[in-house]
Amino acid sequence: MATSLAVDQDVLRNAIKHEYEEVAAFPTKGFHFHTGRFLAARLGYPATRVDTLPDIAVESFAGVGNPFALGDLRPGEVVLDLGSGAGFDSILASKQVGPEGRVIGIDMTQAMLDKARESAAKLSLENLEFREGYIENLPVDDGSVDAIISNGVINLSPDKQKVFAEAFRVLKPGGRLQISDIIVGREVPESARNNIDLWTG
Amino acid sequence: MAEIIRNAGFNEIRFSEERYDTFSDAPSASSAAEFDTQGVDIRAVKPECASRV
Numbered sequence: 001m002a003t004s005l006a007v008d009q010d011v012l013r014n015a016i017k018h019e020y021e022e023v024a025a026f027p028t029k030g031f032h033f034h035t036g037r038f039l040a041a042r043l044g045y046p047a048t049r050v051d052t053l054p055d056i057a058v059e060s061f062a063g064v065g066n067p068f069a070l071g072d073l074r075p076g077e078v079v080l081d082l083g084s085g086a087g088f089d090s091i092l093a094s095k096q097v098g099p100e101g102r103v104i105g106i107d108m109t110q111a112m113l114d115k116a117r118e119s120a121a122k123l124s125l126e127n128l129e130f131r132e133g134y135i136e137n138l139p140v141d142d143g144s145v146d147a148i149i150s151n152g153v154i155n156l157s158p159d160k161q162k163v164f165a166e167a168f169r170v171l172k173p174g175g176r177l178q179i180s181d182i183i184v185g186r187e188v189p190e191s192a193r194n195n196i197d198l199w200t201g
Numbered sequence: 202m203a204e205i206i207r208n209a210g211f212n213e214i215r216f217s218e219e220r221y222d223t224f225s226d227a228p229s230a231s232s233a234a235e236f237d238t239q240g241v242d243i244r245a246v247k248p249e250c251a252s253r254v
Binding site: 032033069161176184 | 202205206208209210211216217219221222223224226227228229236237238239240241242243244245246247248249250251
């Protein structure tokens with residue numbers, strides 16, 4: 001996984017925003033990754049948790065793993081979702097932490113934030129909020145979070161060291177990362193690291 | 202990836218044994234698939250005695 005800035009950060013962010021605006025608006029358009037209920041089943045999300053959710057909460061899901069496979073979140077915990085997209089994992093997290101807990105989703109794409117907020121309202125989830133921001137500069141207080149989840153987002157950042165430094169800052173001592181992301185089995189050449197299409201998928 | 206997480210101050214870093222076949226059979230061809238890309242779950246802990254915040 002590339003760790004240094006191989007492409008212009010603003011160009012990359014704009015390309016990613018454009019891609020995920022499409023995922024928000026046209027989730028069944030056909031991307032170079034799977035989406036929605038098919039993907040959730042493929043990644044092992046229990047049908048009992050997914051089937052009860054409305055389409056708007058699931059259809060734009062585009063994760064690469066299952067952060068909850070590492071263990072459920074505990075009632076009362078404060079959870080942060082890095083790159084929360086249309087809110088699928090945040091919604092599942094909000095149900096796990098319950099009314100005494102709180103979930104904050106962070107995303108940089110307005111269309112995704114709009115969709116996530118609409119889902120949370122439809123499900124009357126009052127312990128869930130979504131904030132606009134970058135995962136390299138989290139709009140979250142120091143030492144205020146019990147657990148951080150994320151699904152297929154950190155690989156999109158050209159500055160992963162900053163992402164994990166920010167995660168460390170906002171977690172309480174003893175707090176944990178519970179994330180899913182991608183690993184590559186083959187060395188990625190420098191030419192590919194400068195290819196925006198590869199970064200976005 | 203583990204090194205980046207460790208450098209940020211985390212410990213108890215664990216990668217799941219399960220790997221997810223994330224991109225195969227996707228509707229559009231994926232350039233990421235060329236590099237044997239797989240999904241993985243990762244857990245890590247901020248030490249109780251962490252001084253860097």
